[in-house]
Each structure stands twice: as structure tokens, then as C-alpha cells.
Amino acid sequence: MTVLIEIKVPDVGNVAEIDVVEVLIQAGDVVALEQTVAVLETDKASMELPSSASGTVQQVYIKPGDKVSEGSLIATVLVNTEAASAAPAVEPVAAAVEAAPVVEAKAPTPPPAVVKSAVPAVAVTQADSSAKVAHASPSVRLFARELGVDISKIKTGSGRKGRILKDDVKVFVKKVMEEGVVATGAGIPSIPAVDFSVFGEIETQKLSKIKRLTGQNLSRVWLNLPMVTYHEEVDITEMEAFRNALNSEKAKGELKITGLMFIIKALVAAMQQFPSFNASLSADGEQLILKKYFNIGIAVDTPNGLVVPVLRDVNNKTVNQLALELAEKSEKARQGKLLPSDMQGGCMTISSLGGLGGTSFTPIVNAPEVAILGVTRSKMQPVWNGKEFEPKLMLPLDLTYDHRVIDGAEGAKFMATIKYYLGDIRRLLL
Numbered sequence: 001m002t003v004l005i006e007i008k009v010p011d012v013g014n015v016a017e018i019d020v021v022e023v024l025i026q027a028g029d030v031v032a033l034e035q036t037v038a039v040l041e042t043d044k045a046s047m048e049l050p051s052s053a054s055g056t057v058q059q060v061y062i063k064p065g066d067k068v069s070e071g072s073l074i075a076t077v078l079v080n081t082e083a084a085s086a087a088p089a090v091e092p093v094a095a096a097v098e099a100a101p102v103v104e105a106k107a108p109t110p111p112p113a114v115v116k117s118a119v120p121a122v123a124v125t126q127a128d129s130s131a132k133v134a135h136a137s138p139s140v141r142l143f144a145r146e147l148g149v150d151i152s153k154i155k156t157g158s159g160r161k162g163r164i165l166k167d168d169v170k171v172f173v174k175k176v177m178e179e180g181v182v183a184t185g186a187g188i189p190s191i192p193a194v195d196f197s198v199f200g201e202i203e204t205q206k207l208s209k210i211k212r213l214t215g216q217n218l219s220r221v222w223l224n225l226p227m228v229t230y231h232e233e234v235d236i237t238e239m240e241a242f243r244n245a246l247n248s249e250k251a252k253g254e255l256k257i258t259g260l261m262f263i264i265k266a267l268v269a270a271m272q273q274f275p276s277f278n279a280s281l282s283a284d285g286e287q288l289i290l291k292k293y294f295n296i297g298i299a300v301d302t303p304n305g306l307v308v309p310v311l312r313d314v315n316n317k318t319v320n321q322l323a324l325e326l327a328e329k330s331e332k333a334r335q336g337k338l339l340p341s342d343m344q345g346g347c348m349t350i351s352s353l354g355g356l357g358g359t360s361f362t363p364i365v366n367a368p369e370v371a372i373l374g375v376t377r378s379k380m381q382p383v384w385n386g387k388e389f390e391p392k393l394m395l396p397l398d399l400t401y402d403h404r405v406i407d408g409a410e411g412a413k414f415m416a417t418i419k420y421y422l423g424d425i426r427r428l429l430l
Helices: 081-085 138-146 166-179 209-224 237-248 259-273 319-334 408-423 425-429
Strands: 002-008 018-023 036-041 046-050 055-060 073-080 091-094 227-235 279-281 288-290 296-298 300-302 305-307 348-352 371-375 379-384 389-402
Touching: 036 073, 138 166, 209 305, 227 408, 237 259, 237 389, 237 408, 237 425, 259 296, 259 319, 259 348, 259 371, 259 408, 259 425, 296 319, 300 319, 389 408, 408 425
Parallel strands: 296 348, 348 371
Antiparallel strands: 002 073, 002 091, 018 036, 036 046, 055 073, 227 389, 279 288, 300 305, 371 389, 379 389
């Protein structure tokens, strides 16, 4: 006996629309369990969608360029009864039942003009608490917030009973841009287009969605956050000796401890002493939201661009547990298998260039976080101890923070606290 199995998009976190980048199956193909059937892409990462059953593909319901969400039908696979029972996560459908009709996917909508123009988001966020707000779904409200749009300014929508849709938000943004309404009094002129082919041979390469949206987010942060970067050097001679001693005790093939694990623990210890670093500003900029949990994002370089998987509840985990978790998530990131939920909920981010070199850099805050810690390569330096120079392993650290939340004195004290813990990691036990 054979049954028809539906392959659907699993839970990928709070993501309303996911782009279909590549479809790897077609009707008549024989697929195995866990075989990749499609490649999906969100604004954070690419992910491979595995087959939840083995059998013969009957019909494929998506194509590259479509947008899907959790529960969207990807394909139907004809399997025998035993194969169906081995896949409890899918929904069997009797073979005699007609397959669901193909849902016609909307063509990708071009990004709104407000993103391309690099105009500060504040230009379209003039709040009016007395305004009557039309109905809008949570995903539409989130979309509006990401564009810096005060949804109360949209009086009515084109949806049923005047409900506001994403297209209404885009139309509103376009209208504001055309009217030249900029709260700061002046727009930012765009960089003129240049025909580089007149100078020689060129090749055009499309940016991945991750890089495009990361660039938009960083531009938004750069325009809206007054950022300050504080540079410091930390003596990690004793920490490195302790780390090497720990690794020498590990069996062959066992996961080694890196210095980043101690930096993560020292960072969280400092955040516990300075709560404003473990916070976010409210949308209106008038309240500080203090977080009682400690989740640290680690920037990871992948072939598709930079992604930031989040290590959760760092304050309750050992360095060995953190090393294992980071290794697993870094591998998932490089394979394009991170889910959006793996990159949400961060309190502060670490961007480490230690494996590449450099002496210092200026990392950009990963808003809505209020600070980011940059790490570059450590090196041996002569350090004066009052009597003579001693060779010390010095680690450069770079702290960038949102000056609306953190002032210079607090930033310096925070970095001094990290330096205090890394200088003698035994203090982390106190």
C-alpha cells in the first residue's frame, strides 16, 4: 500500500516570508530521507530543506523566486506504508485524495525606495499618539518598524475592512520619499551610477540576500546611532597558559578550548555589573529595556556572508559547554543550515578577527543591541613592570557602544572590568 506524504516548510522562527532560492527536485525523482529538496533564504541565512520522507516525487509546488512560510507545501512524495510510518513529523494523505492545488506565489516585490536612498529612518517616524490606527497583522507592524515607519500615519489599508498590508507600507514610504519629507531637514544624496565598462573589462556579480540586507541594516544603524569606539589592550599571558594546560589534558580528538570562550565569560560577568550594556532602547527612544537573560551573538564568516548565531544563557554554562555549542552552530552556519531562531534574542555581539590578524578595528553595533565587542590577534609585547620590561601576551579589544545609552566613563569602566577578569580568570569564580 502506498500513501502520499506532504513535505512542508518546518518551524523557522518568526519569519513571515522566506525566499525560495533553488529547487533540487522535480516530479518523478526518487528522493531519500533527509535529502535536500530545496534551498531557502531569509534575511539572516540560507538553509537547506531536507525531505521528511523517501519515495517518488509526485508534484512540486514551488519554484525559484517564490516566497513561502511555515507550513507552506513544498512537494508530495509517494511512499509505501512502512516508509510513511518512519516519518512521524509529516502528514500522510491518502493516495486517492487529490493533491492540493498549486498556490500561485507572488513575484518578489522590489525593496522600498527608502532603503535605496539611505535616508535616516527618523524621516518617517513622526509619532501621533492621538491618531487612529487601522488594523494590521503583527508581521506587517514588524515590517513597518524595520523600515522606521510610524504605522499610525497610515490611516487605512487596501486589505479587507481597511486592514493595512505590506504593500500599503511600501506605498506610504514611496510617497514620503517623493514629497521629500525628511525630519532632519536634509536628505543624503545618493552615490551617482558609474559605467565602469568604459575603463576596461568588468564582471557583474549579484550580492547574496544576506549581504544585501546586512548592508541595509548596517547603513540604518550608522545613520541612527551615535557610536563611540573605545580601544584597549589586555594582558592574557596567564589566561593563555591556563588554556594550554586545559587543552593538554584533553584526549586526542576532543574539542579544544579557545580564548574566545574566556572572553565570552568575562563579557557576561561585566554585563552583570553594568546592566545598561544588557539592554535595548524602546522604539520611541524614551525607555531603556533591561534584559535579565544573557545571550551572546558570535559573528561567523560564511561563503554567503556574515551571520551571527546566538549562544543562550551563557551565564549558566561552562567553557566546555560553550565551546561545543559554538562549534555546532558555526558548522551549521557554514553549511547554510542555521534557522532564524538560532540568530535571534542576542544581548550583545562579539566580532572576532583574531584568526585573521589586525591590531584594531571599529565594529558596528548590531542594533537593537547597544554595544559590540571586537577582538583582534594577540601578540607578545614588552611591558614595563616598574623595574624592567617583561614579555607579555597582549590582546587588543575594541568596544563600540550607543552613546545615547552609554557615556564615555561607563564605557571605559566596562572595558576595565573585562580587562580585570581576563587578566586573572580565577576572579570569574568569585
